[in-house]
Amino acid sequence: MKISNSIELLDWFKESVDIDSDYSLAKLLGFSRQYISKVRNGRAVFSDFKALELAILGKHPEPLKVVAAIEAEREERAGNHEKAKIWREQAA
Template identity: 50%
Template sequence: MTTIEYLDAVKAAKGLTSDYQLAKLLGFPLSSVSSYRTGRRFFDDEAALTVALALGVNPLVVIAAANAERAKTDEQKARWTGLMEKFSASFNTLLSQWDGRERRAFARG
């Protein structure tokens, strides 16, 4: 996902109707949200973490996606995209093993 897609996902998940509400919820200046939307800026790691927590998703996936978007070369982008896919797959595996009652993420064997 891209920065804009993550912003839209938070708006949808939280039932927000404006970027002003989004900025307030995330604790971002409205000017930052505007810069993200126009492509002048991309999430730094802290902003990516904030968005991930708002969505309840693995923060490392959003951080890797943001780094892929900020990458200066195709090689850097590919490295971050590959890492993002690994984080996403690992997180999904952990979630599938969690029964919702245990405090630990995976079963002992």
């Protein structure tokens, strides 16, 4: 599955480990519910390490592409469109 942002990663991981609620997800990962809520509402982006950790734990076939997608998301939010483009190319 292609993942292009933190929300998609969150949803993919929940499905891959068969978790229904963000509360259960936060508890499993040791995150606060507020952090998961911020990601869900687009106010936070997973760190590269957390993105890699979720991709590996969920057994994503291309975890480094997930990290590249999350880094592209971060650069886009910061207005660094050229950097985001390079990261997106690596995530493709």
